[in-house]
Amino acid sequence: MKIGLYFGTFNPIHIGHMIIANHMAEFSGLDQVWMVVTPHNPHKQKSTLLDDYQRLHMVHLATDGYPKIRPSDIEFKLPQPNYTVNTLNHLLEKFPQHEFALIMGEDNLNSLPKWKNHEYLLEHHDIYVYPRISETSSALKNHPKVHLIAAPIVEISSTFIRESVRNKKNPAPMLPHKVWEYIDHNNFYKK
Template identity: 65%
Template sequence: MKIGLYFGTFNPIHVGHLIIANHMVEHTDLDQVWMVVTPHNPLKKKSTLLDDYHRLHMVHLATENFPKLKPTDIEFKLPQPNYTINTLVYLEEKYANYEFALIMGEDNLNSLHKWKNYEMILKNYSLYVYPRLETKDLVADGMANNTTNFEFQNNSKINMIEAPVVEISSTFIRENIKNHKNVQPLLPVKVWEYIDHNNFYKK
């Protein structure tokens, strides 16, 4: 079984996350997409980041009708601060019969060379990259350095996927909730109800 790993704080998970994850599992050779909820880094200020298990629960609510999308708290069990390579090694040991791949936005691909042991990641794992509008706009305007993307262009491990360009951000949602704006269309129904019931992001 081939598993795509979609990492995020999901603070909160929104319809954009679901659109990307579902597109990846329906239009590539991935059998499942695991939504890897990133835990709070104890070395960083918590700010607006909800408790780990609230965010995990919202991912469960959001994906319950998508059998190929699976929430996971795998990183909650790893020492912090954690790096993606550590998670990958752990998963390889725990699920020896599975093949794992990374799902990331084009903006993350352009900073991949800054990741810990990125050469090992590229050597051993496939990458499924979806487009990001801000990356394309900056490159088109000559404001972004696209050399990293060029460096990785001919790497057989990198798959550029023609996924929908979704520019909804969790930051935008949090700010609008705080400002008493209606964000219900941007969230799965049960996620919105959970946020509203618990008065999350209102302060």
């Protein structure tokens, strides 16, 4: 099975994330997409970042009913700070029957050469890239392991959603319904 790993803090997960994940699961040749929730770095103070398990719960709420998309807390169990290459090696040990690919936006492809062991990543894993408004200038877009996927361009940000809640605006249409209910019920992001 070929699994695409979609990493993020998902603080909160929104419909833009879901549109990309579903597009990758349905139209890119991947069998599944795992939404890998990035844990809070204990060395960084970020008051707007919800607890790891609250963010994981929101990913569960959002992906319920999408059999090809599943939440993953795999990085919660790994030493911090964590690097993508370490996560991939851990997953390959745990699930040797699967092939793992990375999912990232064009903006991340531009910074890939700065990643730890990026040559290893490119040599051993396919990278599925979704478009952003600002196109990539990366020479990597012609790399044989890089697949540019014509997914919809969705410019919704978790930062904008958090700011909307804090400013008493209604961001509900940008969120899966159950996720918005969970945020609203728990008064998340209001301060």
